[in-house]
Amino acid sequence: MLDLFTLRRIQSVMNGYIHEKVPAPLRTMVKLTYEMNDNELILTEERPAEERYQWDKMHIARFYWEENQWKVYARDEQSSWNPVDVITPCSDFENVLEQVERDEAGLFWRE
Template sequence: MIDPFTVKRIDSIMSGYIDQKIPGDLRVSVRLRHEIVDNQLTLAEERPTSKRNEWDRIDIVQFRLESKQWKVYAKNGDHRWTFVEMISPSADFERQLEQVEIDQAGLFWKS
């Protein structure tokens, strides 16, 4: 379980990240959402469906706090979360988010 102070700090980091990632004029057609459950933060992309006020969700990345280290997970071909070995665990959440943004292997941000 992530402590309340860390949850608040990460919510603030993610809000700033999302604001920079998706320009305001595009938010009617795409949005990013994050959710924290227990020791996991999942970042997802949402796009509107043909049904009014409904959005399709595609999970992008999951960060897990395990033994005081943030580990990064990506979905594999079976749609299961798999540990991304090329991103070493780190106590610094912002470092992990930066590594996902850089996305050297093309695991998270499809062109």
């Protein structure tokens, strides 16, 4: 399990990332959120649902802390999490987040 200092640092990184990723004028149409549980962080995109005041969620990426490194997972067509082989597990969370952002394999930021 991650220590409190590391959790707070990751929350700070994610809050800054989300603030920069989605410009203020677009935040009523799309937002990024994340959930942290134990050794896992799931990045999610949300868009307004048909029901008023509701949002539809689409999971983008899963970051999992295991064996002192972050492993990245992507969703397939069946909504199962699969390891992303093109992103080497790394102890630096910001490094793997940057690789998800670049998405050179087209696994995360689909149209």
